[in-house]
Amino acid sequence: MLKAASLFIFLLTATLSHAAPDTAKVHRPATLVIDTGTVAQRTFDKTAIEKLKRQPEFDYQQNYSGPSLWTRFWKWFWSLFETSGGGKALGWFLISLKWLILIGGPLVIVLIILKLTGIDPLSIFRRQPYTSLAYSESEENIHEIDFDAEIEKAVSVNNYRLAVRLLYLRCLKQLSDSELINWQINKTNTNYINELTDNIQKDTFKQLTRQFEYAWYGDFLITAESYRKISQMFNNFKSNAS
Known part of the structure; x- marks a missing residue:
């Protein structure tokens, strides 16, 4: 045990003596380096400063005179x-x-x-009474209807809903007479739209179909003013397709 302690002390002493520096570190005094360059003195442009002061973007004063x-x-x-x-x-x-x-x-x-x-505000809350006409969809044949007389008869009793349907059927007859569609009583409105080849004519007829379906199947109330506008649309289509 004594030998081991002696060996440990010997090794520790040898290590410390080996790690000690041989010479002391030399500290050199700091020297002051003088800048010999030429310094150009600059001044502010007073005219530019005054000009900037007059701009509202640089007015940082809060001039609050109270509420207007x-x-x-x-x-x-x-x-x-x-x-x-x-x-x-x-x-x-x-x-x-x-x-x-x-x-x-x-x-x-x-x-x-x-x-x-042109919309009657009261029509939103009440339905406009009209005298019904004897009419059956299953019996209609566009080549046997006197459209001018039937439309005039429907309008005379304020049955604008039926008048719009007759306008649409007259439009189908015109397209059929011009051989632009092949009318059949069991065809749908979409069939007739797809049969049209002229894109402008197809888009216009699609709008007329939408107006007709709103009035007839949607059971929307049609006033005299709204019927006048719808009738004008059908008449314009009739003139352009002639």
């Missing part, structure tokens, strides 16, 4: 709707007026738009 007259007016207006103290009755009245404006305003705008487009 328009803002103050609306602040005062909405303050009238507050209910407090003896003005409670007036407050409730003004609150009712406020909701009347908020709800009634958009409603008035919608009614004006409907009126300008």
Whole structure:
């Protein structure tokens, strides 16, 4: 045990003596290097600075003069709707007026738009009465119908729905007489659309078919004004296809 301890101390001493530096490190004093280059003195362009100052993009001052007259007016207006103290009755009245404006305003705008487009606003809530005519789809033959007389008869009793159907059947007869389609009573409207070869004519006839299907199968209410527009579309097609 003593031998082992002696050996350990010997090796440790030898290692430390081997790792010690032989010579001391030499520190050299720092020297000041003087820059001998020429320095050009520069100045700001005062004219350019003044020009930039006059531009609003560089105006960083907050010149706030308070709310505008328009803002103050609306602040005062909405303050009238507050209910407090003896003005409670007036407050409730003004609150009712406020909701009347908020709800009634958009409603008035919608009614004006409907009126300008020729739609009767009351027709949304009620159906227009008309006198029905004896009519059966299964008995119709486009080559046996006097379209001008039947259309006039339907319009005279406000049966615009039937009048639109007769306009469409007259259109089919015209295309059949021009040999642009092969009319058969069991064919569908899509069959006739696909038989047309002229793309412009096909697109126009497709629009007329859509108008007819909305009126006849969709059972949409047709007013006198809307019928006038639909009739004009069919008449234009008739003139162009002639």
